[in-house]
Amino acid sequence: MNIRYAKDLDKDQIVSLWNYCFEDGEDFVKYYFENVYDKNNTIIIEENDDVLSALQLNKYKIDLRNREYDVSYVVGVSSKPEVRGFGYMKKLMSHTLEELYKNGEIVSLLMAIDYRLYKRYGFDHCYDQIQYNIKTDDLSGFKVTSRLRKVDFKDSKLLAEIYKTAMKSLNGYALRDEAYFNRFIKEIESENGYIYVDEENKSYISYYIQGDTFFVRELLYNNISSLKSMLAYIYNHNTQCKKTVINAPVDDKIKLIIANLKTCEMKLIPFMAGRVINFERFIESINLNNIEKGQIPCESVKINVIDKYIEQNNSVFEISIIEDKIKIEKVKDNHDIELDINSITQLAFSYLDIDEIFMLNEIDERCLASNQKRLLNILFEKKVNYIDELV
Known part of the structure; x- marks a missing residue:
């Protein structure tokens, strides 16, 4: 088994795999592979020159809370029927998440046919x-x-x-x-x-x-x-x-x-799922321009982030705002609150607020002081999300 980026000679097999897995018309498939597809953004699993699984990482820029992010939109996740159930998708997704982190991406997108398939990899619902x-x-x-x-x-x-x-x-x-x-x-x-x-x-x-x-x-x-x-x-x-x-x-x-x-x-x-790829860089990137100085609490909060697929996110992070700048560092101290990467993602994309995350995860809000909770409300403000990109 070899996991790698696609080459020119793989394209016909990738098109064939797409046609097997997705019910797109001939004209749309022709449009996609002539106008969108890029071998440099395509990761495959191959054995003996046979492409068994593939996905594409189509490049977009999105605006989250008035901050621009370069994102990879994961599409075309597919496997041949004879290898389904043998862990190929897990290997492909694990490798892809490592690549996205290594390439410096902060957040990513994915349109899930079935959310159950992708929640385990940290992608969660962020758009309706x-x-x-x-x-x-x-x-x-x-x-x-x-x-x-x-x-x-x-x-x-x-x-x-x-x-x-x-x-x-x-x-x-x-x-x-x-x-x-x-x-x-x-x-x-x-x-x-x-x-x-x-x-x-x-x-x-x-x-x-x-x-x-x-x-x-x-x-x-x-x-x-x-x-x-x-x-x-x-x-x-x-x-x-x-x-x-x-x-x-x-x-x-x-x-x-x-x-x-x-x-x-x-x-x-x-409609769409998202994922935080690099938690530390996401926190550093949050736009505070619309926050008045008097609203920022003089308090820090320690979050224990749980991420099963990107090891660098697994840590206790202490977050504070000092002189209108966000400070985040990994610490060995006890945490104030523990959140998995799915909850972090829904907060980061402004899809849910901290009260909803507390309720869904059955977290006692008394674990945080009032100023700590106010700090989280500043970092993770709920918004009305919209996206309509299909590929």
């Missing part, structure tokens, strides 16, 4: 979306107030500007530039989808028509007038699409303007 299931006819009360047009590649800059504005109230989102949107347009087209823009109101919608369903992949708007106009645009498909499905951030406003919520089904959809 709302999914609306609406009868298209129920959007009849909205009126088109501005004209939409289909985008082409010259619109990548405009789409990037719209996206940046729409993300201002959100956390954990991928940073997207013009190059990203050039690729995004290709991705949507590879699945026979469409992107239309409301240039006047700086909004856009990407969607697919799937049988009798109008499926909205992403609808980003910057005022309610534009949102209503977009919903009217969807309604104008009512003769061909009887149902409408819209995926949206959890703070989305559609639920506030639908005429009759009783006929609209809303689901909370688990």
